Amino acid sequence: MTYTEAVKHLEQARFSPIYLLTGEEPFFIQQILSRFREKVLEEASRDFNYDHFQGESLDPHQVLMTAKTFPLFSARRLVIIQNADLIKDERETLLSYLESPCDTTVLVFVAAKPDMRKKLFTALKKKGTAIHCAPLSEQALPGWIAQEGKRRGVSLSEEATWYLKERLGNDLFLIQQEIDKFSLHSSDKKEVSLEMVQQLIAGGRSHSIFELVRAVGEKNLKRSLTLLSSLLEEGEHPLFILTMLTRQWRLMATAREGIDAGKSETAVGKKVPMPPSLLPAFFKQLRNWKESEIRRAFDLSLAADSQLKGGRQSAPQVLEMLLLDLCRPHPTSQRTGYTLPFLESRS
Template identity: 30%
Template sequence: MEKEKLDFDSLRLAVKHKRFSPVYVFYGNEEFLIEESIKSILYNAVEDGVREFNFDVVYGNEVEVQNLISLLLLLPVMSTKRVVVMRNSEKFFNKISRSKKEKEAETFINYLKRPNPDTIFIIVLNEPDFEKEIYKKLFELAEIVELKAPYDWQIPSWIAKRVVELGKTPPWNGKEITSEACKLLQAYVGNSLRELDNEIKKLFIFTGEKKKIDAEDVKQTVGLSRNFTVFDLQRAIGEKNLQLAIIIVERMLQAGEFPAVILTMLTRYFSTLWKLHELRKTEKDPKKLANSLMLSPYHIREYLNQLDKFKEEEIKNAFKYLIEADELIKTSPIDSKIVLSQMVYKIITE
């Protein structure tokens, strides 16, 4: 039976009630949730005024086993708990899992079996290698917290929960947000939790004593101040978010962007999408696909997600609509905003 894992919410609830584990493994792809979880443990475990004396960060590529364990065995200073965080942890485990380092690995595992109850040890991992015995032991002995990014459809509910959570703290004393405002905020900002959190805090300041944030608040606070780029437009089209794509086109033109630049970049975007469509017929490995297209691992994930939303015929049609828009802008008196908006509408809906 697989060991039960905690998630962000269950961890927050446990530490709020002072239920701490001596060793945690934080792993996943959402850096914002990892940082928030570390803060949650630190602020609930260590009293105000003495945190700097009871909080240490070490790096796996630098720290040696004996030094790490000596640090973990230190007593708290005027506090009931200490917190030690290890980053770059994969390098630490790769180092001690070598055959010549067997005694170090054994020493570390022995600590995990009998950890110091006064120290909370947080190990931050990106991609555990479960082929290595050290990781199997670690996941067996530590409290596992999986901190992965929410899916696209989960973002509005994450926004709503975050607003309620932040709204409980002074000086706000109770704030909520409408469902429509959550969706609009996601449309403007995207799925980055850190950026969403920043915009939520701006909304709190903008709305002041008002208890419920609505869509108009989001438009006034986020929409009017946000500068969009052609990459935002690509992402909105790739996600088939028609409302946001039209807004971005209008904002870019208002900011002085040339229609020809928008068309050129979108043509390049769909060319990449088409190449990926062809390559994926014979190659499934994202890393190899990224190398073939000279894209970063982050961007190849984005492109693959977007490719799933477009059929082959829809990509071909996109090129047709781009050419039509280019000809209309060059030869007709129709306003560029109308031409580009119609083009985006056809690409996303037809």
């Protein structure tokens, strides 16, 4: 079952004696384990009936003895084995338990990427209940952020949600931490705006990376250089600035391809991962960018990335030259030999 299905399953309190918890999203893994402790164990007797083991140092006999111990002042005992894929010795002891598990114990094996060809995991999948916690896709992340905000009493605007996604990526622990901050600053229950999120996350910076991206998209050289200087002075990381600019060319390339194919802005906008309220400004910028210019911008950004990582020039110099090249008219903008990765199949 998925993470969402597992949450509903645990809410029903109809527990299986054996679980296999897998997946590469540590935040969801932690959330499921917290729910196991909350739902399986009674608070007053939790310390008496909860045991935790590590796979790399596991003594299977001790696990069996613990799992077969009757719970004290509670209906069930909870036993969790972390890093179960590192269990080495005496797997047969565990396999024998799987054939006849104790109905008053919930035994949870946790392994991010187990080798399902191994006998132990084959048996766990067959005898137990499998829960898989997959990472969120880029498309699903904004919805999760909004839902997580509501769960904590925080209403996030579309722009604020998008900013969190772009700024923090798929680090769900960090996103949750920031949402908790918003809950402390939005006691009046008003919607959390983009400006408020920028203020809290950027540490009071007077300008945001999105203002710079917008200025470059408008080919406004003077404002772009002013914003770049401000962001660098206020501690913004040069590679993050470059990453956000490069991302803009990817979005523009996707949109430009659709527009050039005769699709409407409404249809193309559904393929562009940004809040609908920001799409009009995005398409206004796009009208000033030909496909060849977008490809050139992407090439220039790749070159700037190499220069930043090479360390021969200072970051301000590299980024200033990049903005000069991007914003100044370039009469010989020709299609370069580089093909954007997501357009290769169509080129």
